[in-house]
Amino acid sequence: MSTPQILDVIADPKLLTIAADALRSGEVVAFPTETVYGLGAHALDEDAVRKIFEIKGRPPTNPLIVHVASVEAARELVREWPPEADALAEAFWPGPLTMILPRNPAIPDIVTAGLDSVGIRVPSHSVAQRLLELAGVPVAAPSANPYMGVSPTCAQHVSQGLPGLKYIVDAGPCSVGLESTVISLVGAPRILRPGMVTLSMIRRILPTVEVADDSVAEGQAAMSPGLAQKHYSPKARVMIAPPSARAMLKGNRVGVILRKSATPTETILDALAITLPNDAQGYARGLYAALHDLDSQGCETIIIEPPPHDDEWTAVWNRIKRAAD
Ligand code: TXA
Ligand code: MG
Numbered sequence: 293m294s295t296p297q298i299l300d301v302i303a304d305p306k307l308l309t310i311a312a313d314a315l316r317s318g319e320v321v322a323f324p325t326e327t328v329y330g331l332g333a334h335a336l337d338e339d340a341v342r343k344i345f346e347i348k349g350r351p352p353t354n355p356l357i358v359h360v361a362s363v364e365a366a367r368e369l370v371r372e373w374p375p376e377a378d379a380l381a382e383a384f385w386p387g388p389l390t391m392i393l394p395r396n397p398a399i400p401d402i403v404t405a406g407l408d409s410v411g412i413r414v415p416s417h418s419v420a421q422r423l424l425e426l427a428g429v430p431v432a433a434p435s436a437n438p439y440m441g442v443s444p445t446c447a448q449h450v451s452q453g454l455p456g457l458k459y460i461v462d463a464g465p466c467s468v469g470l471e472s473t474v475i476s477l478v479g480a481p482r483i484l485r486p487g488m489v490t491l492s493m494i495r496r497i498l499p500t501v502e503v504a505d506d507s508v509a510e511g512q513a514a515m516s517p518g519l520a521q522k523h524y525s526p527k528a529r530v531m532i533a534p535p536s537a538r539a540m541l542k543g544n545r546v547g548v549i550l551r552k553s554a555t556p557t558e559t560i561l562d563a564l565a566i567t568l569p570n571d572a573q574g575y576a577r578g579l580y581a582a583l584h585d586l587d588s589q590g591c592e593t594i595i596i597e598p599p600p601h602d603d604e605w606t607a608v609w610n611r612i613k614r615a616a617d
Contacts, residue, residue, distance in 0.1 A: 296322070296457040298447055301419055302464060308419070311461045312426035320344055322436040322450045323423055323461040325415040327388045327468045327487070328443040328580070329450050330359065330433030331457075332423075338400040341432050345402075347454055349439040355405040356432040357390050357472070358412050361424035366412045369396050369430060376477050376498055383497045386416035388468050389489045392476040403432050409478045419463040435471060436460075442526050442587075442615070445469050445580045452588070469577035470607050475501070486607040488576055526587040528594045530616040535563075535597055547586030547594045551575065564589055572604040579608065583615065 299307040311321045318340040320333045331348060333340035335358045345352055360366050363381050367373050370393040377391055395410035404410050415421065424431060435443035436450045436457075444450045447462035473487030475494065481501045483491060494501050528547065535548050546563040552570045566582040568575045586594050596612050599605050 294458075295455060296451050296460045298451070299459060299461045301461055305422075308423055308426060308461065311459055312423055312428075314459055315423075315427040315431060316429060319458060320347060321459045321461065322444075322447075322454070322457055323420060323433070324417055324447075324463040324466060325359070325420045325433075326417040326466060327415070327470060327472050328445055328466055329436040329447065329460075330420075330431075331436035331450075331454070332359070332431040332433040334427075335399065335403055335430040335432035337429075338402050341400060341402045344432065344434065347457065348434060348437070350434065351439070352402065353405050354434070355407055355411060356403050356434050357474075358399070358403065358410055359415055359420065359424060359431045359433055360412065361421055362414060365424075365430065366391075366414060369399060369410055369412055370394055371396055374477055376481055379497050380475070380477075380494070381414070384489050384493075385414040386421065387414070387489065388416070388470075388472040388487055389413065390472045390474045390485075392474065392478055392484070394478060409476070411474065413472055417463070417466075419461065423461065440525055442580050442583045443471060444584075445577075449580070449584050452584075465577075465581070467577060468573075469580060470611060473607070476504075486610045488573065488604075488607055490603050490606060492603045525615050525617075526583045526594060528587055528591045530583075530594045530596060530612070532596045532598050532612055532616050535565075535595055544592045545590055547589065547591035549579070549582050549586070549594065549596045551597055551599060563595075564591060572599075572602075572608060575599065575605075576608055579611065 301308050314321050318337050320343045333344050372394045390411045390413040392409045392411050437453045445466040447460050450460050473489040474485035476482045481498050482504045484504050548563045548565045550567045552567050568578045
C-alpha cells in the first residue's frame, strides 16, 4: 500500500491546486478545517462520495456534512433558507457550526443517507476556504478517521488512521479541536451535537433553541448518527475519574489527562500524564491529540480528570463520555 502524499501548504501554498484538482476529478482528499481534519469528496459526484464511506468503513446510514466557501454557495444546496439560517450564518459563519436544512434534490442520496435534509458548513480555516474556492464544488466531508475512532486534529493523525489515502493537505494543528456544533433547522431549532459554538451562544441568536434529547436521538440513528454510543473512542479503555483512581489499575499501562493547576503532576507518579489547559477552548484544542498520543504510546487505560460542568464545557463532556462508554 502506498503512503499518502502530504501536501504541506504552509511551506508551499501552490500545492493546494493539486488537492483542488483531485477533488474536482472525483478523488478523496483529507484537508484541515478549524474543527478537525475532514475526508473530502465532490459532494455532487456519487462515486466520489462512495469512496469516503469505503475508506472510513462508515455505514451508509450516516449522513455527511457538505462544506462550501460562502452563504451563497450554501443556499444552492437547499430548498428553503429560513430566517433562522440567515441569523445563524451571520453570527457564526464561517465557523464551527453545521446547519441541517431541507436539501436540494441535486444532492445525491448517498451524501444525506437518503434523508430529506442536508448538513451544511462554511469552515473558517483559511486553507479550507481556499481549497473550496479553488475546487469550485461543494465538498462532502466527515472527520478523517476510521469509523468510531478519535477525530484527527493534525495530518499525522490522518496518515496513521487512514494509511491508504492518496492526498493529505497539511496545515498544522486545528485551532478548535472538536467537531462542529450541529443544529437542525428542520422544524423547531434543535442542537443535535454540542460543539464549541455553545447553547448559550446560540440562544443569544435563537432564544427558543432546544437541545435534542440524546436518548431520543440514539433511538433514531439516522437523525444524527454522530450521537451513536461508542464514538470518538481511542483503543485504550477510557475512564473519567480523579487521577488517584489509577491505584486500582496496577500492572496496566496507564495514561492520565489532567487539567493545568487542577491536580499537581507529582501525584501522578509513573503514569504517562498529559496536562491540558484549564480553559474550555484550550482543553478542546488539545483533547484529541492527547488521546491519540496516549493510544500510540500503548496505554491500555486512559484516565481523564473530570472537567467543570459549565455550558462552555458541554462539548468536551459529550466527547469524553462517548470515549468512555
Ligand atoms: O467539524 C465537523 O463537523 C467535521 C469537519 C470535517 O467539518 N466533520 C464532521 O463530520 O464531524 P462527521 O461526519 O464526523 O459528523 C457529521 C455529523 C454526524 O453526527 C451526522 O449524523 C450529522 O452531522 N449530520 C449530517 N447530516 C445530517 C442530516 N441531514 N441530519 C441530521 N444529522 C446530520
Ligand atoms: Mg466523525
